[in-house]
Amino acid sequence: MTESNVEAPGETRRRGWGIPAAGLLSSLLLLPLAAPANAQDAEPLEELGQKEEAVPLQVRLGLRLGAFEMINSGDSYDAVFGDPLPLAGADLELRFASRWLARISAEYGEIDGEQVLLTDPPRPTGIETTLTYAPIHVSAGFLVGPDTPWRFVVGGGATLLRWEESGPSGSDSSTDPGGHLLLSLERTGDRWGIGGEAIYSSIPDAAGAGGASDFFEEDDLGGLALSVTLRWRIR
């Protein structure tokens, strides 16, 4: 047992959650797999014998599972679909020797809703309509804070959204560009990492040509996606 095991919990918490924003983000994301803030969490990798290799480039593959709330077209989305859109995807991350990283992620989600009469509130008709939502994010990120097992990344980048709405009378699909901001918090091990991520995206001028989005005059298919991520270092 090292000395750190007997430190007062309060001290440990201060070290382990060294960046207030990280704690805030973690609370926001409600990370189901995040370890409790105990003494062990706070140990530098070096003390745990898990020091990361000082390679010029780390390559990691990740899986992600989460939900998307289309807050930028919230009225239209809620009228037709209601529930958040489940998203699943994968990503590839390159971490450079500096604190910069680059990441490309692809996600896919699908949700069923009902066509509505445009009453107040909108009235479902029982006619099914399905939305598929597949964004690709290309991001640049920066590691903030000390080099601990907890990695806090802020970043942003470009988004390309492929989406389709289909129903009994046909379908519409489109590919539209946009941008995003991201915050992620990850607990890393030797080769693995588990964490949570929030991506706020904006895809302007993508909708609004018809249906509920025209009625509510909403055209941005962006919103907030919250995901749990699992990554492995392959290099």
Next chain:
Amino acid sequence: MSLMRRLLGVSALCLLLGSWSPTVAQTPRRPGIRTPDDPTASGPPGSRVPSPSPPATQLRPIPLRAATELPPPTRVVVRFAPSLSPGERARKVRRSGGLGFLDARFSDFSRVELPAGADPARVAETLAGEPGVLWAEPDRRCRALVRSMAGAATFDDPLLPLQWHHERIRLLDALDHNPPRGRGVVVAVLDTGVAFGLGSDFPVRRGIDLGSTTFLPGFDFVDGDTRAFDEGSVVDPDEPGGPRFGHGTFVAAQIAAVAGNGTGGVGIAPRVTIVPYRVLGLDGFGAFSHVAEAIELAVDSGADVINMSLGGDEGSTPLREAVERAAAAGVVLVAAAGNEAEDDEFAGDVTFPARYPDVLAVGATNFAGDRAAYSNHGTSLDFVAPGGGDNELVDGEIRDGVLAPSFLIEPDGRTIYAHFWATGTSFAAPQASGVAALLTSLGVQDPEAIRILLRDTARDRGPLGFDTDFGSGEIDALGAHRGVGFNR
């Protein structure tokens, strides 16, 4: 055969069949025809049996000269600044060449009477230049947008199978999804009036199939009284004393004809309340200032939908302002696109008031589903509905026209109440108004919501997507009842 003899033929036939009283539902129900309010009839919703055998007598359609050039304005309309006293207003009117002015009853503009031979455009221009005058312009004219009509020889039979336009817009299936069927919704019909009285003689008797329809009193802007009864408009503008057709009654019956009463056909929204406003005179023409006032009054009277089967070549300031106020008040405005597409002077777009953005502009398709040759088209067209083509026989006894009840009054005063085939964008617009009323009775209140529902569920015709011949397509009552999705 002369026009008069053909009309007499209609008369003779109607008298022969002898069942044009709206209160006598003599026609036996045809097995297998399910009317929307008839729970006992057999067959699935919207099912049809073959059309009844063609009657022995068929009448050729009577072409109407709807594209006749509009008569010139005879008055000027003006809006004075509120600060201007009546004396100052009168002086400005006289200085500009007018005789005097009268304030509109239901709006905030005034009408300037002119001496014989005065040029309304010049008076308006002079008056507009006076301090304290907000605008002044000739009181522009409009016309009923009927194209042709013909007597229906089977008027005492259940006529639903002949109303092919209902099948085209999938009306009966839509009514199955619409229990209120328009109940509680008020549709204003701005036209030649409506035969909605309870008397026994023309013009105060009630039209066929409107027996149990609810009416509100309305207003007669032509005669300036509260008796907005349909006195018809002349079939041939060159024959002012000739027979007159109940254009407004036809339009009202298209919207509100009673369903399930064993007689006639079916209205689009058979339980709506109709409020008639007479804005078109015996000659079929009217003044936009009257249309504007009727819109204002309709809004004040609680109308949910305003149908205008009329149009003029030029816009009008009081009309535009009335339209904008009505739209802002949440009223759905529907107007016929116009029947001038075949004319040399066709302006390449729909007529007014259909051209105003707040008005749903409805063009006409024929039996084959093509744009009717006469139907105005252009970028302001919202969608189309069946309005009939050449009114010739196309399938058994079915004509390429729209079938509904109305009346024809002959020069000697004899009035024939019967069903007629008629064509024109005048009769496409009521179908959109009727579907709008149905949606309103389900709780869709916002005019923009109605527009989106009708537009996004219209069945595309012509080139993919919006085009100037069909707008967004042909309205689909069932589709509109299925609602819209997120972006389509």
